[in-house]
């Protein structure tokens with residue numbers, strides 16, 4: 210019988226900078242004790258921090274996950290993790306625009322690996338032709354290096370090689386949260402979603418899955434006229450093109466280089482122009498939805514303060530808006546957005562999600578006219 214992996218009291222890292230309620234939820238023990246009678250895998254759905262609920266809703270809407278399914282939600286430092294039994298996965302072709310990774314975990318347990326789990330892992334390793342292990346360990350039950358080295362040794366003793374230090378081409382994922390562990394194999398990567406590419410992102414661009422969450426939260430209908438006033442390289446409009454097919458897409462930005470990139474990315478899908486969104490006249494009043502990654506953070510902080518910029522933006526957005534208009538905005542500067550909304554008046558601001566974008570806390574907000 211193999212020795213259990215060594216345990217230390219020191220966490221490899223701790224989820225320090227997460228809001229309190231997230232930490233409390235992370236502390237809840239994940240239900241991995243009971244192996245489903247049919248020996249089926251668990252499914253792991255990873256999303257950017259803060260997007261787990263929206264990602265689950267999207268997967269239900271796509272009928273990938275059963276409508277009534279309830280997932281266990283865990284919070285890692287860089288991801289939210291949903292754990293679902295195989296019985297709740299309905300689709301063979303897994304596609305999502307909000308999930309970062311979707312993995313199938315044939316091996317999972319609690320506390321320490323037993324012989325059965327190691328044999329199962331060896332068989333899965335061969336079947337999947339995995340060549341290495343990437344790992345995320347949360348909590349203080351497992352110590353990352355000790356556990357991965359121990360696992361590699363166990364695999365080697367059973368005839369398979371596992372690279373734990375390099376950048377494997379076909380990695381298996383080891384995820385442990387407190388005592389619970391999962392070894393999983395990739396089934397979907399966010400780069401695989403239609404219209405995505407690995408090389409289009411520019412510095413400051415919104416991660417595509419966050420953009421997708423904003424579009425999803427807007428519940429787009431047919432015939433939308435969508436304006437991104439600060440379109441940058443067009444990350445948000447690209448998601449809108451996929452999730453609201455047939456919509457009219459309009460993008461403006463003061464940065465000519467960014468608009469050129471957006472043009473390459475969106476082709477004939479969008480009407481793009483280099484313009485100041487606070488003053489531009491689009492010669493239309495039929496915009497039904499505004500999507501915007503507002504300028505925020507060190508790189509994009511507005512010279513006269515974000516509140517003044519947001520107010521001017523919202524005024525010009527409303528000057529182009531149809532009845533029933535709504536806007537979905539992301540910013541880390543909630544104070545500026547609140548002040549701008551109040552100054553304009555007659556608007557209601559609702560929270561959609563608290564997310565982390567490259568380590569910075571930001572909020573997705575829905576804005577609409579009151580009444």
Ligand SMILES: C[S@@+](CC[C@H](N)C(=O)[O-])C[C@H]1O[C@@H](n2cnc3c(N)ncnc32)[C@H](O)[C@@H]1O
Nearest residue numbers: 414415439441442444462463464485486502504
């Ligand atoms: C946070 S970034 C948005 C990045 C963008 N979503 C992307 O995917 O690349 C803010 C963008 O707002 C633009 N911007 C700032 N002030 C503007 C204004 N008054 N009118 C139009 N664009 C503006 C900047 O040029 C920048 O591209």
